Amino acid sequence: MKEKDLKRAYNNVLSQVISSSHQYLFAGNLFGDIFVLSLKELDKGREEPPGKLKIFPQGSSVDINCLQFRRDFLIVGTVGVVYGLQWNEDDEVLSTKRSWEVKIPMQSDAVEVPDVNSLWLSPDTDTLFAGCGDGIIYQISLEDGRIERDYRGHTDYVHSVVGNSNGQIFSGAEDGTVRFWSTKQLEQTSMIEPYTKSQLLRPDWGKWIGSVAVNDDWLLCGGGPRASIFHLRSLESTCVFDFPGRVHVCDFVDDSVFIGGEHNHVQSYTLNGMLQANIPIEHTACYSTVWQTAPIKFMSI
């Protein structure tokens, strides 16, 4: 079997992002390719045949762990480095030259180059938060590419980093904890450990937290333990979702909760835990979703 067929058979999309013009979808996979799809092509009402998916390889031994989009830059997080690629919307060409790159510093006791597992872009301050394989979250200023500070505390690698507009950062990690950080404080502000709660623990699947999502009052997290909603101030679990697989993605969509992971379906629940939708997927596991409501309402899984 040729290499291309192998890649097709075992393709594994790790990350997706929509361009700021809401017209293009970017997806990165485990083999270091970035796919670009014009969302207009998906509109079934159009007569034209769908254009070809554009593929921009980034090198054979890098994984595209996470993607973000800022103005006309695609921000790519791979192994040990975060870099920006210029996206030329008119020609639909992704620049092959890195416009900038920020190297994640190696810790003195580290044996491996840390992965950049998760990126969260603070929309107000042009700050990028990168959750990395060494368990540290780096705060990177996009103005000058400087690493402004780091958040230490996780004992294993970080799966997911998100924040809200109040300057709070939330991170879920392989060590099973969800830690709350503030940009103004050095230490973590608080921490929850879902695996310690008996109604959440699934012993065979470990304690890791695969994904974290927040809105103004609530925090949603899941992984090895069941996905569950916590209240941000009381830190109490209010609702448990019975997703039948390991959780790799979860998020708030409108007034419902969306959960995906190592299961052949992704599911959507209401906020009080009722199953709303059960969507079959092609791949063994789902690692990323993006959606938008305007101008084209769509969700990519």
Add this chain to the structure above:
Amino acid sequence: MEAILNTQFQQLEDIIGEILKVKKSGHNSETLRTAAALKFVALKHANREVKHKIKSGRDNLHLEKCKVDISRLQLQNLLYEVSHLKKDIVRCEKFKSRDSDLDLLPDTEYATKLPSIAESKSEPESKHLKHLQRLECELRLRKDLDKQYSFLLSSKQELLQENLNQNQRYVSFAPALRTLKGATKPLHDALQLSLDVEWKLSAVVKYLPKPLYILFINLQSLQRASDEPSFNAEVVGYESEAQMQELTNLKQMPTARRDYSEKDIELSRKLTSVENPLDKALNPHPLHIRVTLGASGSIQLVLLIRYFDLLKCTTVWPQLSVSNNTNHQGDTNFVQHLLRHLFANDLGNEIPIPGIQYDLQNKDLTPEQCIRYLESKDFGKAYCWLQSMCSIPTVDSSMLYKHELNLNKSMREIIARIKRRWNAWLKLSQQIRGLTNKDIDLFTLKENVYPAALSCSLVQWTAITLEEFLAQNSDVLNISPDDKGITYNSYRAVIVRGSAKMECFIRIPSNYPLEMPLWILSVHWNGRHTSQNNSAIKMMEYWTNSLQPKQLEANDRFLYAQLFRTIYSFDIFLETEGSMQTNIEYNKEKPYISAFAKRCRLRPYKYIKKGSVYAFKQ
């Protein structure tokens, strides 16, 4: 004037009359005489005047005469011209240009051949002018052609001359060789070279049909040129049979139309009714070539190459020659495929001779029939590469005409290719045999990249049918490349560690090593895990299948390497999975840094070795 003269004469007469009267009267006439004399002066004057006038009149007359003469001359000229022009007009009317007979270039071609002229005067005023222009061009083109023609003629002459010279040299070559041979005879004797014997041995060779002869001679020269011949070619068949066929062929020509005797007809009828008509038509030449690859004593690949007069092509039938009595069932199938996938699009499914279907039509045969017949009689297939080895021009399935002329190079290439395939296949079949009979020691083989002991063990390796293999409906099977006539052999391997069992379904394509064996994994441990429902297994499968021969060291055995990769991946899967379990069955034995990494919780399947330090990584 006349009047003046008349008056003067009158006056003079009058005066003279008076003088006479006076004289008669006797008077002095002096005054009258003076007057008369004066009158003479006047007369003289008048006379002169008259003379003058006459002269001037004459002059005028002459002048006018001249003018008349000139105009007359002009008139004559004009008349002459008129007649001349009339003649010209008649001639012009009679004139007919030969250019109308010429075939001029069509407009488009004209524009392309002489674009400069066509462009510079983009719109010639009249049709005639345009025509003239084109005639001019034609003339130029024709002149060019003429030049070329004369040049070619001269080069032809030269070539002919050269041909003649070469011919002369060629003619003189044989006697020269003969004399050389005669002269070196003592030397041969002294060196104890028995050239004569060798020549006599190959006497049968000259009865080979032309393509086989070319093949045999080339093979033999290759065999002699290489230091240690890796193959051996020989002619099989009897000289007498070949002679017989030649004779019968000769006989058939004249007797084809002659009446047979009753007996003969009956006999031939009987023969045709009993035998398949194809048997007669598709009789291979009694001599065929046998090429043996591989060292004697081990398994050898034998290629039987036959020539068919009717099909004008050669076929090859591969055979295994086994010296020891080990079990080689199923291997013969493989050997067939070995030759099928030698070149892309050369599956031997047609007779690659240009125009053969029309030839066969005349004999009420179809190519398909012939191929089926060849198949059933184990004569093999007519591959394009084989024809090119015999210098027979071919057309392949995509109607591409090919006639290999650089025989030496292409033959070397083809033989090297067959040898490579054969060796790869030999290695593979050895591995499969080793696995099936379990007479390999998994822990000491050098393909085992991981030096510490493996915790899993291979307990079973059996051949299964393709249906059983296809029952493992994996995504990988859906993305199969278009069928290129590849057939597969499937095997099942079972790997066990503690309570966990892994079934591996292996598909080995017939065009190995162009394509690699494909593994599909299925783990039975706390339920059944396949690439369909467990992403860790999916990555494990990818890791096994992504192994490429170029990643291995020379002399590494591919199937073993794949097996080891699968086994240690399975170990790692169990150990990483075990780290999360409450009751730990499998402890961490492999050196990896972290059990999981990245958002998809990749397991450390990759084996990294730096100096003496080795580890597994994501």
